[in-house]
Structure formats: structure tokens, C-alpha cells
Amino acid sequence: MPRSLEFHGSAAAWDDYPVEIIDSHSLGPHQRIVLSFADSGLRFKPGQFLNLSVPGHLLRRPLAPAGQHGSEIELIVTPFGPGTHKLVRLKPGSRLRALAPLGNSFPVAPGDAVLIGAGAGAAPLAFLAARLLAYGRNVTVLHGAPSNEDAELVRALYGGLEVQLEYFSEDGSLGRTGLPTAALHELLASGAEVTVYSVGPYALMKAAAAVALAWRRPAFVSLDAHMACGVGACLSCAVMTKSGQKHACKDGPVFAAEEVRW
Ligand SMILES: Cc1cc2nc3c(=O)[nH]c(=O)nc-3n(C[C@H](O)[C@H](O)[C@H](O)COP(=O)(O)OP(=O)(O)OC[C@H]3O[C@@H](n4cnc5c(N)ncnc54)[C@H](O)[C@@H]3O)c2cc1C
Numbered sequence: 001m002p003r004s005l006e007f008h009g010s011a012a013a014w015d016d017y018p019v020e021i022i023d024s025h026s027l028g029p030h031q032r033i034v035l036s037f038a039d040s041g042l043r044f045k046p047g048q049f050l051n052l053s054v055p056g057h058l059l060r061r062p063l064a065p066a067g068q069h070g071s072e073i074e075l076i077v078t079p080f081g082p083g084t085h086k087l088v089r090l091k092p093g094s095r096l097r098a099l100a101p102l103g104n105s106f107p108v109a110p111g112d113a114v115l116i117g118a119g120a121g122a123a124p125l126a127f128l129a130a131r132l133l134a135y136g137r138n139v140t141v142l143h144g145a146p147s148n149e150d151a152e153l154v155r156a157l158y159g160g161l162e163v164q165l166e167y168f169s170e171d172g173s174l175g176r177t178g179l180p181t182a183a184l185h186e187l188l189a190s191g192a193e194v195t196v197y198s199v200g201p202y203a204l205m206k207a208a209a210a211v212a213l214a215w216r217r218p219a220f221v222s223l224d225a226h227m228a229c230g231v232g233a234c235l236s237c238a239v240m241t242k243s244g245q246k247h248a249c250k251d252g253p254v255f256a257a258e259e260v261r262w
Pocket residue numbers: 049059060061062063064065075076077078079080081082083084085120123124223224225226227228253
């Protein structure tokens with residue numbers, strides 16, 4: 001593997017930080033939450049995550065930042081079960097704790113990039129887009145959603161970035177009708193020599209990986225495994241790869257698509 005494709009991030013460098021919510025507002029069905037890490041000196045890389053405490057819940061929730069500005073970390077939270085529903089209702093001024101930074105990060109591959117995602121998967125992908133642009137890469141974003149519900153989300157995350165953004169809605173209410181994987185297929189069939197990065201539902205990442213591998217393009221995914229400790233101590237995040245069982249929290253969450261046993 002060329003050096004530029006090595007994964008970044010040290011699973012040993014995390015700590016348990018006090019954090020404060022300094023802003024929280026909705027973006028359609030999602031919530032943008034800004035956390036302050038005060039003067040921690042903490043630096044996240046795109047793809048890494050934090051494990052955030054939720055009042056009244058024993059286990060923390062893994063969330064992958066959409067960006068970092070000094071000591072402020074931007075999160076996109078999509079309410080799913082009780083923990084994330086509670087998180088999106090917390091007011092600015094709420095104090096929580098976060099284990100961070102956890103896991104590895106996306107490699108910056110040579111050449112241009114296609115980022116294909118959906119829902120809150122857009123958060124780490126937008127962070128990655130900013131990093132890739134800083135390295136001079138051209139970035140195409142293919143975002144899929146059931147309807148136009150993610151319009152505010154993509155505007156907020158990608159509006160300030162010089163990416164080529166294409167929105168796909170299954171019901172045709174915004175952008176192109178259908179799935180973003182169809183556009184990925186078209187792009188790779190045209191001979192585009194790009195690296196593919198995908199974060200979203202399992203089915204989307206699996207389909208994106210299959211298209212990339214069919215056209216022999218490198219692809220990276222962030223596996224959304226069920227997590228508890230977040231630091232490699234409990235085995236709840238086990239995923240199967242071609243080199244055996246791995247901890248998504250410690251060995252991932254970013255994996256080369258060809259390594260994953262889908
Ligand atoms: C690396 C990583 C990054 C993530 N980033 C984001 C993000 O930026 N925004 C976002 O909205 N969601 C993200 N998720 C998914 C999010 O962590 C889950 O939706 C959330 O933990 C569900 O908690 P809950 O209490 O709402 O649901 P419940 O189902 O009640 O959760 C119960 C327990 O299962 C765990 N769990 C449940 N679903 C998941 C899941 N999909 N992944 C991991 N653990 C789960 C919870 O941590 C909790 O311990 C990420 C997941 C991973 C693994």
C-alpha cells in the first residue's frame with residue numbers, strides 16, 4: 001500500500017474530556033450540535049469519532065464530527081433510538097463527557113475523489129471533503145435521500161466547499177431521481193480515475209463498494225457497527241474482514257472496501 005494510502009489516527013491517543021453544547025439547531029430531520037472542548041488541544045481527523053455521554057444512559061453514543069474549528073466540534077445527529085432523541089433535545093449550556101478522538105481516519109489518496117453518502121453519513125464526508133480540497137483534490141459528492149428532506153443538511157455541510165454536489169432523491173422531489181450509486185457507476189464507467197469514499201446505511205456502502213471494486217477503483221467505507229465502550233475493550237463492535245475479525249472502534253471505523261466481508 002503506498003504511503004499516502006496508510007490510515008491515520010492513533011487508537012491510543014484518546015482521553016475523556018468535559019464538553020459543553022454551545023449550539024444546537026435542526027436541519028430538517030437532523031440536528032446540528034456544536035460541542036466545545038474548551039482548551040483541550042484535541043485534533044480530529046476526518047472519519048474519527050467521539051463517544052458522547054447522554055444523561056440517563058449508561059453507554060455513550062458514537063458520533064463522527066462534520067468539522068472542527070479550534071476547540072469547537074460540529075456534529076450532525078439523526079434521532080434514532082432513545083439516546084439520540086435525548087441528545088437532540090439538550091439545550092446549549094448542557095455539559096457532557098466525550099471520549100475522543102477515537103478510531104482511525106480516512107486516508108488522503110492521490111487523485112480526485114468521489115464521496116457517496118446519505119443521512120448523517122454526510123457529516124464525516126463533509127469533513128473529509130474539506131481535507132481533500134486542502135490537498136488540491138477535485139471532490140464530487142453524491143448524496144442520496146428518500147426525498148428532499150436532506151436539502152438543509154447538504155446546504156449547511158457542503159455550501160461553503162468547492163465540491164461538485166449532486167443530490168439524489170428516491171421520490172424525485174429534489175435533484176436527480178434514483179440512487180446515487182447509479183451515478184457512481186456512470187462516473188466510473190466513463191473512466192474517471194477516482195478514489196471512492198462512502199458513509200451511510202450498510203446497503204449504500206455495500207453497493208458503492210461493489211461498483212468501485214467492479215471498476216477496480218480504491219474505495220473506503222466507515223462501518224456503522226453497534227458500539228459500547230468505543231475503545232476496543234468490549235467486543236460489541238466486531239466486524240468480519242478478509243484478515244479476520246476486527247474491532248470497528250479500534251481497527252476502524254474506516255476500512256478499505258475490498259477488506260470487508262460484506
Ligand atoms: C463510528 C460511528 C460514527 C457515527 N456517527 C454518527 C453521526 O455522526 N451522526 C449520527 O446521527 N449517528 C452516528 N452514528 C450512529 C449512532 O451512533 C447511533 O445512531 C446511536 O448510537 C444510536 O443510539 P440510540 O440511543 O439512539 O439508539 P439505541 O438503538 O437505543 O442504542 C442502544 C445502544 O446501541 C448502540 N447503537 C445503536 N445503534 C448504533 C449504531 N448505528 N452505531 C453504533 N452504535 C449503535 C448505542 O451506542 C447504544 O449503546 C455513528 C455510529 C458509528 C459506529
